[in-house]
Amino acid sequence: ETVLTQSPATLSLSPGDTATLFCRASQSVDIYLGWYQQKPGQAPRLLIYDASNRAAGVPARFSGSGSGTDFTLTISSLEPEDFAVYYCQQRKNWPPLTFGGGTKVEIK
Amino acid sequence: EVQLVESGGGLVQPGGSLRLSCAASGFIVSNQHMSWVRQAPGRGLEWVSLIYVDGRTFYADSVKGRFTISIDNSKNTLYLQMSSLRVEDTALYFCVRDSRLTATENWFDPWGQGTLVTVSS
Numbered sequence: 001e002t003v004l005t006q007s008p009a010t011l012s013l014s015p016g017d018t019a020t021l022f023c024r025a026s027q028s029v030d031i032y033l034g035w036y037q038q039k040p041g042q043a044p045r046l047l048i049y050d051a052s053n054r055a056a057g058v059p060a061r062f063s064g065s066g067s068g069t070d071f072t073l074t075i076s077s078l079e080p081e082d083f084a085v086y087y088c089q090q091r092k093n094w095p096p097l098t099f100g101g102g103t104k105v106e107i108k
Numbered sequence: 109e110v111q112l113v114e115s116g117g118g119l120v121q122p123g124g125s126l127r128l129s130c131a132a133s134g135f136i137v138s139n140q141h142m143s144w145v146r147q148a149p150g151r152g153l154e155w156v157s158l159i160y161v162d163g164r165t166f167y168a169d170s171v172k173g174r175f176t177i178s179i180d181n182s183k184n185t186l187y188l189q190m191s192s193l194r195v196e197d198t199a200l201y202f203c204v205r206d207s208r209l210t211a212t213e214n215w216f217d218p219w220g221q222g223t224l225v226t227v228s229s
Contacts (some may be wrong), residue, residue: 034215036153043202043219044153049209070140087153093164093211097143097155099215 001028002093004100006086012108019075021089021103028068032092035064035073038102039084047086048073075105081106110134110218112203123192129221130186130203133140137179140184141214144177146199147222154199155191157188158206185198189190200224 003026013019023033035048046055048064050069051090063077075082116128128144144156157168157177167179176189186203203220 029168031121032213036216038153043221044216045219046217049217050213053209055209055215060191089216091215095155096168097154097158098156104151105193 001096002029002090002098004088004090004098006088006100006103008103009101013078013105014108015078015080017108019073019078019082019105021075021086022061022072022099023066023071023073025069025071025090027093029092030089031067032089032090033064033066033071034089034091035062036087036089036099037082037084038073039070039081039086044087078105080107110205112205112218112220114187114201114203114220114223117201117225120193120222120226121227121229122195122227123195124169124227125189125191125192126225127200128188128190128225129201130188130220132203132205133188135205137184137186138181141208142177142179143204143216143218144186144188144201145204145216146197146225147202148196148199151199156201159186184213193225198225198227 005024007022036044038044040099087089111133116134143158159177200222202222204216207217217224
């Protein structure tokens with residue numbers, strides 16, 4: 001099973017700051033890494049797929065990078081609606097499909 | 109508009125059974141890979157099961173032999189039949205379309221709002 005480790009667990013930032021979230025895979029997943037955003041009481045939403053492609057309707061301030069085992073989600077100039085929990089997910093080595101434990105981006 | 113609406117959750121005793129439904133609109137369920145993902149209260153996301161368009165099914169080890177994923181074409185609905193339920197199956201269960209976004213890979217998009225399953229005596 002490919003384990004995804006996200007860091008940090010919590011990120012305390014202010015609107016306008018840049019958020020940098022990390023996801024490390026226990027084995028290579030090539031570029032098959034996605035990022036999801038989940039707001040309280042809502043279903044997750046796909047943000048990034050294949051490591052760096054923004055999903056439809058996702059603002060340009062969200063960007064993803066990385067390949068192999070190390071990936072980054074960057075949110076430039078945080079907006080109030082960006083404070084949420086973010087999960088990474090891999091599609092290279094499955095079953096099982098696996099998610100990271102999540103990073104909570106909270107208002108400082 | 110693509111929409112997924114889950115139903116069928118509720119309170120069930122350990123060892124009991126429950127069938128979750130996911131009514132799809134805006135697309136044909138049998139033409140897409142479909143999946144179930146769950147989230148225990150206050151916890152992260154856990155993939156449960158996936159069904160391919162050709163009927164092949166896949167399960168997480170934690171539910172294999174107890175859960176069955178299926179599709180009713182006439183109702184355009186995805187199901188998850190759950191049996192021998194355990195306390196640790198308590199979670200919000202999301203129905204998800206496994207969408208082909210590139211030539212080589214699928215991703216979970218969109219998601220339903222979820223249906224809550226509580227396993228407790």
